[in-house]
Amino acid sequence: MDKRYKHQEIEKNWYTFWEKKGYFRPEANKVKTPFAIILPPPNANADLHLGHAMYTVEDIMIRYHRMKGDATLWLPGADHAGFETQFVFEKKLQKEGKSRFDFDRETLYKMIWDFVHENRGNMENQLRRLGFSLDWSRQVFTLDPEIIKIVHRTFKKLHDDGLLYRDNRLVNYCTKDGTGFSDLEVLYVERTDPLYYMKYGPFTIATSRPETKFRDTALAVNPDDKRYKSSLGKTFEIMGLLGPVKMTVIPDPEVDPDFGTGIMKVTPAHDPHDFELGHKFNLSVTPIIDFAGRMDFSWFLSQKNIDPKYRARAEKYHGKKVKAARDLMVEDLKADGLLIKTDEKYTHRIGTCYKCGATIEPLPLPQWYIKIRPLADKAIASVKSKKIKFAPKRYEKIALQWLTNFRDWNISRQVVWGIRIPAWKCLDCRNDEWIVTDGNSPSSCPKCKGQNLEQDPDTFDTWFSSGQWPFATLEVNSKKDFGYFYPTSVMETGYDILPWWVCRMIMLGLYATGEIPFQTVCLHGLVRDAKGQKMSKSRGNVINPLSMADLYGADALRMALVFGTAFGNDVPMSEDKIRGMRNFSNKLWNIGRFVKMHRESYRNQKKYPENLSVEKSTNAEDKKILGELTKLTEVVTETVEEFRFDKGAEALYEFLWHSLADKYIEAVKDRLKNYDRQALAVLTHVFITSLKLLHPFMPFITEELNKQLSPENRVPLIVSPWPVVK
RNA sequence: GGACCCGUAGCUCAGCCGGUUAGAGCGUUCGGUUCACAUCCGAAAGGUCAGAGGUUCGAAUCCUCUCGGGUCCACCA
Numbered sequence: 001m002d003k004r005y006k007h008q009e010i011e012k013n014w015y016t017f018w019e020k021k022g023y024f025r026p027e028a029n030k031v032k033t034p035f036a037i038i039l040p041p042p043n044a045n046a047d048l049h050l051g052h053a054m055y056t057v058e059d060i061m062i063r064y065h066r067m068k069g070d071a072t073l074w075l076p077g078a079d080h081a082g083f084e085t086q087f088v089f090e091k092k093l094q095k096e097g098k099s100r101f102d103f104d105r106e107t108l109y110k111m112i113w114d115f116v117h118e119n120r121g122n123m124e125n126q127l128r129r130l131g132f133s134l135d136w137s138r139q140v141f142t143l144d145p146e147i148i149k150i151v152h153r154t155f156k157k158l159h160d161d162g163l164l165y166r167d168n169r170l171v172n173y174c175t176k177d178g179t180g181f182s183d184l185e186v187l188y189v190e191r192t193d194p195l196y197y198m199k200y201g202p203f204t205i206a207t208s209r210p211e212t213k214f215r216d217t218a219l220a221v222n223p224d225d226k227r228y229k230s231s232l233g234k235t236f237e238i239m240g241l242l243g244p245v246k247m248t249v250i251p252d253p254e255v256d257p258d259f260g261t262g263i264m265k266v267t268p269a270h271d272p273h274d275f276e277l278g279h280k281f282n283l284s285v286t287p288i289i290d291f292a293g294r295m296d297f298s299w300f301l302s303q304k305n306i307d308p309k310y311r312a313r314a315e316k317y318h319g320k321k322v323k324a325a326r327d328l329m330v331e332d333l334k335a336d337g338l339l340i341k342t343d344e345k346y347t348h349r350i351g352t353c354y355k356c357g358a359t360i361e362p363l364p365l366p367q368w369y370i371k372i373r374p375l376a377d378k379a380i381a382s383v384k385s386k387k388i389k390f391a392p393k394r395y396e397k398i399a400l401q402w403l404t405n406f407r408d409w410n411i412s413r414q415v416v417w418g419i420r421i422p423a424w425k426c427l428d429c430r431n432d433e434w435i436v437t438d439g440n441s442p443s444s445c446p447k448c449k450g451q452n453l454e455q456d457p458d459t460f461d462t463w464f465s466s467g468q469w470p471f472a473t474l475e476v477n478s479k480k481d482f483g484y485f486y487p488t489s490v491m492e493t494g495y496d497i498l499p500w501w502v503c504r505m506i507m508l509g510l511y512a513t514g515e516i517p518f519q520t521v522c523l524h525g526l527v528r529d530a531k532g533q534k535m536s537k538s539r540g541n542v543i544n545p546l547s548m549a550d551l552y553g554a555d556a557l558r559m560a561l562v563f564g565t566a567f568g569n570d571v572p573m574s575e576d577k578i579r580g581m582r583n584f585s586n587k588l589w590n591i592g593r594f595v596k597m598h599r600e601s602y603r604n605q606k607k608y609p610e611n612l613s614v615e616k617s618t619n620a621e622d623k624k625i626l627g628e629l630t631k632l633t634e635v636v637t638e639t640v641e642e643f644r645f646d647k648g649a650e651a652l653y654e655f656l657w658h659s660l661a662d663k664y665i666e667a668v669k670d671r672l673k674n675y676d677r678q679a680l681a682v683l684t685h686v687f688i689t690s691l692k693l694l695h696p697f698m699p700f701i702t703e704e705l706n707k708q709l710s711p712e713n714r715v716p717l718i719v720s721p722w723p724v725v726k
Numbered sequence: 727g728g729a730c731c732c733g734u735a736g737c738u739c740a741g742c743c744g745g746u747u748a749g750a751g752c753g754u755u756c757g758g759u760u761c762a763c764a765u766c767c768g769a770a771a772g773g774u775c776a777g778a779g780g781u782u783c784g785a786a787u788c789c790u791c792u793c794g795g796g797u798c799c800a801c802c803a
Contacts, residue, residue, distance in 0.1 A: 004765070188800090195803090207803060220803090256802055264803050273801040348802080362801095394730075398798085401729065405799075499798095530738070530752095532796085552765095564739055564751060569731080570796095572738055576752055583765045594762035650740075650750070665762080 001596060001708060005589035007553030007582075011700040015128050023718050024135045026071040028484035034073070035065040036485040038470050038518075039127075039134060040493045040501070041077035044141065045085050045116040048126040050527045050535065050573060051494060053545040056558040056697075057524060057567070057645050058492045059132045063696035064640050065489075066133070067722040073485055075473050076127065076134040078120055080142045082418035082462035083179060087355050089115055089417070090177075100178075105416055105457075112417045126546055130554050131699045133718070138477045142465055143419070146476040151465045152422045152439035154512050159436040163371045163511075166434060168285075170275045170362040171410055174353035175293030179414040180365055182461060183407060184500055187354040195346035196330065197260070199338045201238035201247070203231075206260025208346060209270070210333065211295065211317075211326045214242060217283040218266040223251035225262050241332050242300060242310045250281050272362050285364050293361060295325045322361070367412035367458070368421065375507040376403045382516050388506060391522045391643035392568035395495060399521070402499040403507075411464045418459030427452035467504035470517035491518040494526060495568070522643050523568055527561070530574035543573055552582035555698035559584065562645040562697065563653065584653060585701050588694075591661050592705040595687050598672050599709065602680055609677035614685045619671075622682045625664045628655060629686050633723045636693045645697075652694050660686060684709065689723050 018024065028034070037058050042048060058074065066072040089112050090100055100108060127134060140147060158164040171180035193208050203219065219236075221228040228249065235248045254273065255264050268278030269287040278285060290296045297318040301311065313332060317325045333339040351360035380403045382388050383396060390396040412421065424435040424442055428450030435442050435453070444451050465472075470491070474482040487509075491502060502521055509517030528534055529541040536542065548557045559581040565571045602608050614626060632655045639648035664686070671679035688709065695702040695717040706717045 001762095003763070005763095205803085209803080254802080259802055267803090271801075271803070273803075276801080349800090398730065401799080496798095532738075566740070569739090574738080574752085577738080579765080580751060583763095586763065586765045590763035590766085592762085597762070646740080654750080661763085662767085666767095 001589070001593045003590075003593075005553075005586045005701065007555065007585065007700065008550070010704045011129075011131070011549075011554055014700050014703050015131060018133060018716070018718055019128075019136065021716075023066070023716075024074070024133050025137050026073045026135070028480045029071045032069065032071040034485050034489070035062075035070040036073040036075070036474075036488040037062060037490050037492060038473055038488055039074060039076045039132075040497075041079040041140075041142065041466070041469065042123050042127075043081040043084060044078035044123065045081070045088060045119045047119075047122055048130075048545055050543050050545045052127075053130060053557060053561055054494065054524045054527060054571070055127075055132060055492070056130070056561050057522070057643075058490075059130075059558075059699070060562070060640060060645055060648075060696040061490060061492070062133055063699060063718065064722065066718065067692070067695070067720060069721065071484070073138070073481075074132070074134045075138050075140070075477075076124070076132075076136060077140045077142065077469070077473060078123065079462070079466060080116065080417065082459060083177070083355070083413060083415045084462070085116060086112060086415050086417040087177065100416075108416045129546060129549055130558065133699070138473075138481070140473045140476060142462075142469075144476065147465070147472050148419050149439055150472045150475060151419055151460065151468060152437075154468055154508065155422060155460075155464075156436055156438045157512065158370060163374060164368060164436075165371065166366055166368055166432075168364055168366040170270075170272050171365045171367055172351060172360045173291065173363040173365065174356065174358055175289075175291060175361050176356050176358040177353060178291070180363075180367060180410060180412065181353075181360070182410045182463075185354050186351040186360050188349045189352050190347055191350045192345060192347045193350075194330075195260070195343040196333070197340040197342070198333055199239075199340055200263075200265065201236040203236075203263050204261045204340055205263050205265050206343075207265060208348065209267075209326070210329050211322055212267045212270045212288060213240065213265060214297075214300070215269050215286050215288045216245075216247065216265040216267050217278060217286075218281065219247050219249045220252040220255050220264045220266050220277060221249060221262060222255040222257045223253060225255075225257045227257075228263060239336075239338070241313060241329060241336065241338070243307060250277070252277055269364055270362055275362070275364075287364055289322060289361060289363065291363060291365075293321055293358075295320050295322065322359075367410045368423070368456075370409040370411060372406045372408050372507070375511050376406050376503075378510045379403050379503065379506040382506065382510060387516050388518065389520045391520060392566075395498065395521065395523050395568070398495075399498060399503060399506075402503050406499075406503070409461075409464075411461045412456075412458040413461050414457070415459050418462065419465055421456045421458050421460060423456045424453040425456070426450050427454055463500055463504050464508075466501060467508040468512060470505055470509055471513050486513065487516050488518045490520045490522050492522040492524065495523040496526060498523065520643075525565070525568055525570035527571045527573050530572055530576070532570065532572050543575065548575070548578050552578045553585055553700070555701050556581035556585055559649060559653075559698055563649045565646055567644055567646050584657065585698070587657050587661060588698075588701055588705065591656070591665070591687060592708055594665060595683055596708055598680055599684065602675060602677075605675055607675040607677060609681040612677055612681040614678075614682045617678045617682055619678065619682075621664060621667045622678065625659065625686055626682065628659050629689055630725050632690065633693060633725050637722070640696070649697055652690065652697065656690055656694070660690065692717055692720055692723050695720075 042052055062072055062074040093099055172186045173180045195206050195208050196210050197204055197206050231249045232251055235246055237244050237246055266274045266277055268275045268283050268285045288296055295317045297314040300314045317328060353360055380400060383400055422437050422439045426445035429445055429448050442453060470488050471486055474486050505517050533541060545557060556578050560578040561571060632651055635651045636648045668679050668683060691702045691706055703717050706714055
């Protein structure tokens with residue numbers, strides 16, 4: 001054995017050994033207890049980041065249960081990550097001077113498919129490099145045909161059960177990326193914009209969006225506002241930039257009399273609140289901004305007998321981007337004497353695209369919505385009745401808050417890279433009825449028998465398919481897997497996707513299978529830099545997990561991620577911390593060398609302690625270390641069961657370094673020189689047992705040391721029985 | 727406006743279902759090169775446990791408030 005631990009050489013081979021031996025592949029076995037975790041599928045096209053390395057805690061649970069003798073399954077997958085991946089791909093196109101508009105749908109899809117599959121292997125090998133004992137024989141991709149079938153099936157079921165509807169309402173639309181989003185994807189940021197006070201007939205109104213005024217359909221005031229009481233229900237002529245228009249004053253209790261002038265213009269096509277209001281008062285929804293984010297005045301320009309002055313204005317605005325048009329209009333308002341004042345320091349929260357940062361434009365667009373209340377209520381019941389538990393416990397309350405506040409879920413995306421929605425429209429019937437299938441194209445319209453059917457061009461929100469991941473992954477492998485491993489034992493992921501993913505899995509899992517998808521939700525914190533700052537490319541503080549594994553060993557990286565921070569809290573990470581754990585690896589290595597050296601020398605002297613019971617020792621030091629080992633066994637077992645991996649890791653570190661190496665080994669040196677059989681027996685027993693306890697945390701080095709100590713007849717640690725306290 | 731988390735040694739964090747001299751990693755200082763390890767060993771310095779009040783025989787730990795950081799949610803145009 002080398003004086004220094006060389007992880008580069010040791011870590012290389014063990015994974016292939018484990019994988020080839022089939023240790024990662026459980027059988028459904030009635031005698032055994034099933035234990036299953038479905039890996040949160042990383043994006044197929046992207047390299048792993050440090051956050052993914054947190055899946056270490058899943059490997060800890062998996063290895064622990066495997067050693068306990070459970071039928072243990074850790075199922076890997078890859079996510080097509082719809083919009084996310086298309087976004088990345090478009091960036092790539094951009095660099096090549098192209099855009100998504102240069103290709104038809106099929107070509108674009110094929111190009112992204114190839115792009116994803118070129119990169120997919122990276123992610124998988126990186127998971128292997130970190131020692132994650134995943135059952136690759138059961139690996140699944142979110143775009144596998146069998147998965148798509150299941151997703152279609154669920155969509156159809158929702159449709160048949162009346163839990164799905166199509167509605168033309170305002171969606172959160174990113175005009176840059178060309179797709180709508182659910183409420184969760186909108187990122188609200190504080191911004192300072194001018195608030196314009198403009199003359200509006202006999203009134204003055206305040207708005208930050210003068211460009212939408214051309215499609216105002218009413219004026220709203222608080223019914224209790226004395227100032228406007230007499231105007232309620234009356235219609236006024238209002239002079240605008242394109243001539244006079246007529247508008248009625250309607251009551252709306254939501255209007256805050258203290259904001260602006262207490263009177264609000266109503267633009268149903270471009271504001272969610274106004275949309276609702278418009279619905280109530282039967283106002284028309286007529287957009288003036290198109291899906292490319294440009295002003296559309298064609299409705300005005302197509303009119304006959306327009307005043308040339310107004311025509312010129314409309315032509316000037318037409319086709320301009322929102323912000324540019326707004327500036328032009330403000331100038332014209334000034335010229336017409338309609339702008340009364342401007343509050344330049346008006347701060348408000350504005351919805352932006354979480355990916356590209358562009359302002360989200362609420363636009364009317366027909367989309368598929370899931371009625372979320374019936375699904376969420378069942379999910380709430382499962383959580384409240386503790387059928388689904390949370391670790392750390394505080395996330396239960398947060399999950400309940402989310403589940404209580406969910407609104408109907410828009411699952412349509414105007415993205416090519418995804419699962420196409422299995423809904424068709426008959427072009428002959430010209431009605432609004434949709435034909436929803438389980439995926440197969442309908443041959444003809446069931447009503448008119450027409451053959452002119454057109455499929456909805458949209459794809460599913462990725463979370464709609466990944467929300468079905470726990471049962472879909474098990475079903476597609478074999479019916480036996482689903483019956484045996486479902487509901488899965490633990491769902492472990494980052495707390496940041498609790499609403500996006502975990503809540504949706506609970507809702508869709510319960511809906512599709514009638515059972516909870518997992519028994520415990522276990523949430524880890526976000527990995528941050530040494531100062532607790534978020535890691536980001538722009539900050540330049542990103543730590544790459546693979547280069548850390550290469551430098552210090554995957555074991556060291558794994559240990560660093562669980563050590564020293566209460567599980568569930570954010571994890572500050574630094575190279576120093578990983579280096580510290582590399583040093584711990586080296587300490588283990590040298591304990592191993594020490595033990596091995598003495599075992600060999602005993603053997604040469606024919607003093608080898610064959611099957612000597614360690615319990616019989618009367619030596620005080622032996623008794624002490626054995627007592628501590630018992631305690632350690634209890635602590636590690638308990639803390640892993642309780643999802644407090646940090647405590648287990650710390651107990652192991654403390655015991656191995658400061659009890660075993662610093663104290664016991666120092667104390668036992670003289671006895672070893674005198675070939676005291678009992679001493680070597682205890683030392684070996686204690687070390688091997690603690691290696692077993694450490695194996696889930698640091699699989700590579702422990703496996704190697706175990707082999708070094710008795711290469712001839714020792715079973716690999718990965719399948720060694722978990723130590724128990726008698 | 728609502729919810730949650732955090733403020734403990736220079737730094738990053740444990741401890742917080744109350745009870746011996748408040749711990750760890752890294753850092754600092756001092757001393758160690760013989761037969762496991764300098765990726766090491768031994769020793770040391772360093773904390774009004776954010777602040778105030780309360781409960782208690784006893785509080786870093788429970789309760790209330792204040793201050794300071796962070797995160798998330800909410801249709802004020």
